[in-house]
Amino acid sequence: MSSWGKGGSRSWRKVRQEVLERDNFECQLRFDCCIWAATEVHHTTGIAGSMLARGMVEDEADFCVSVCQPCHQRVSARQSRAAQAQMNALRAKRRKLPQLPHPGER
Numbered sequence: 001m002s003s004w005g006k007g008g009s010r011s012w013r014k015v016r017q018e019v020l021e022r023d024n025f026e027c028q029l030r031f032d033c034c035i036w037a038a039t040e041v042h043h044t045t046g047i048a049g050s051m052l053a054r055g056m057v058e059d060e061a062d063f064c065v066s067v068c069q070p071c072h073q074r075v076s077a078r079q080s081r082a083a084q085a086q087m088n089a090l091r092a093k094r095r096k097l098p099q100l101p102h103p104g105e106r
Contacts, residue, residue: 015041015060015061015064016041016064018061019041019061019064019065019066020038020039020041020066022061022066023038023065023066024066025037025038025039025066026038026066027066027067027068027071028065028066028067029042029065029067029068029071029072029074029075030071031070031071031074031075033070033071033074034068034070034071035068035069035070036068037068038066038067038068039068039069040066040067040068040069040072041064041065041066041067042064042065042066042067042072042075042076043063043064044063044064044065045063
């Protein structure tokens with residue numbers, strides 16, 4: 001059974017609480033939409049495919065900051081757009097095949 005509905009694994013809940021307390025429950029991003037009261041934690045490095053995902057990092061809290069919900073939405077949307085643009089560029093690069101002359105045009 002997934003632990004998602006309960007806020008993640010026990011170790012993540014511990015890291016999350018540690019980060020919130022370290023940052024005094026204040027948003028560290030402070031975009032113009034900020035409400036200051038941090039209730040969420042954001043990974044400053046991409047977690048997919050990183051050492052964090054593979055459990056190779058000792059202190060995950062070093063790669064996290066406390067954020068309010070509006071700032072978290074904004075930074076996540078930015079990261080999502082950047083990742084999508086990067087994937088689109090890779091796909092476009094793969095689609096480009098070498099242009100060989102037509103056999104009848106040689």
